[in-house]
Amino acid sequence: MVQRASAVSQATEQTIFQCNYCHYTDYAPVINNIRDWEYGVTGSYDYYQCSHCEGVQLNPFPNLEDLKLAYDIDYHGYAEGQKRGLLFSALYAAKEKLFRRHMRKFVNPSSKVLDVGCGAGDFLDNMQSLGVSRLEGIDFSQEMIDKLNARGITGHCGTFPQFDAEFQSYDLISMNNYLEHTLTPVQELEKSFDLLRCGGHLVGEVPGFDSWERRLFGRYWGGNHVPRHTYQFNTDFLYKILQSAGYQDIQISHQLNTGHWALSVQNFLQRKAPDLKHNPAISSGRSRVYVPMLLLFIPINIFCVLMRKSGCIKFTAQKPLANSDHD
Numbered sequence: 001m002v003q004r005a006s007a008v009s010q011a012t013e014q015t016i017f018q019c020n021y022c023h024y025t026d027y028a029p030v031i032n033n034i035r036d037w038e039y040g041v042t043g044s045y046d047y048y049q050c051s052h053c054e055g056v057q058l059n060p061f062p063n064l065e066d067l068k069l070a071y072d073i074d075y076h077g078y079a080e081g082q083k084r085g086l087l088f089s090a091l092y093a094a095k096e097k098l099f100r101r102h103m104r105k106f107v108n109p110s111s112k113v114l115d116v117g118c119g120a121g122d123f124l125d126n127m128q129s130l131g132v133s134r135l136e137g138i139d140f141s142q143e144m145i146d147k148l149n150a151r152g153i154t155g156h157c158g159t160f161p162q163f164d165a166e167f168q169s170y171d172l173i174s175m176n177n178y179l180e181h182t183l184t185p186v187q188e189l190e191k192s193f194d195l196l197r198c199g200g201h202l203v204g205e206v207p208g209f210d211s212w213e214r215r216l217f218g219r220y221w222g223g224n225h226v227p228r229h230t231y232q233f234n235t236d237f238l239y240k241i242l243q244s245a246g247y248q249d250i251q252i253s254h255q256l257n258t259g260h261w262a263l264s265v266q267n268f269l270q271r272k273a274p275d276l277k278h279n280p281a282i283s284s285g286r287s288r289v290y291v292p293m294l295l296l297f298i299p300i301n302i303f304c305v306l307m308r309k310s311g312c313i314k315f316t317a318q319k320p321l322a323n324s325d326h327d
């Protein structure tokens with residue numbers, strides 16, 4: 001059995017590692033003593049890499065109740081669209097415009113779309129502005145789902161493994177910044193495969209664990225985001241689990257996204273804050289240095305993208321037109 005530990009109560013207890021992918025117990029520690037410098041959720045965490053399958057997972061590994069507690073905060077993912085000044089708004093608008101352009105090739109007005117881990121619903125709002133009306137989102141925050149329903153988008157409160165949907169009913173499923181947050185990524189990729197119609201697409205984004213920024217900042221890397229990031233992925237491992245779920249035409253690309261760079265600097269500066277949970281320098285997990293750092297790191301981030309060492313990986317994958325058996 002994998003030892004479970006509370007995201008808010010664990011600290012020093014002895015843990016026994018078992019890989020959640022292949023169940024081997026041999027591992028290599030990759031990063032130690034990571035804390036939640038953004039929101040101050042209690043605990044010290046490590047990332048372990050399985051020596052057998054090379055999957056990377058958080059240790060101690062939370063259960064669902066622990067994980068829900070780790071989001072019971074002023075979480076930025078539940079507050080997108082918030083005001084962080086003109087500069088942030090301009091950067092955010094530019095990013096969203098590029099994203100909509102990218103998504104046009106996957107949807108048309110009659111497409112049925114599901115966003116898994118929809119948070120505040122930014123992805124679905126983008127789909128709506130592309131003229132898509134059959135939109136659904138799923139998230140375990142009732143507050144987010146209520147807001148989604150209030151603006152005419154079908155929201156489902158719960159987790160994706162609990163979600164009961166019609167087989168082969170969606171044209172597009174989105175898992176943007178989702179797989180690294182979940183407890184069962186492989187099973188959920190398989191479920192997304194089952195829920196897509198033949199020829200439908202899965203799109204998503206995860207932090208790039210092989211990135212230079214992760215190697216540079218280590219425990220302060222913004223992509224750690226513990227204990228909410230339960231798993232980490234590099235491109236090869238992501239490809240492997242998408243393929244084993246049955247997907248084909250898998251495209252994985254490195255993205256320009258300076259968010260983790262900015263957060264890494266913020267984490268480093270906040271590492272000695274006396275009370276992370278009530279840190280006056282932080283609002284919705286972000287400090288004043290965050291937005292200027294987004295701009296400052298653009299040149300180096302472009303270089304990382306060109307060298308395929310960016311901290312943000314985007315993926316698209318297609319369910320084969322003729323459904324084939326998969327494990």
Ligand SMILES: [Zn+2]
Pocket residue numbers: 019020021022023024050051052053054055
């Ligand atoms: Zn393993």
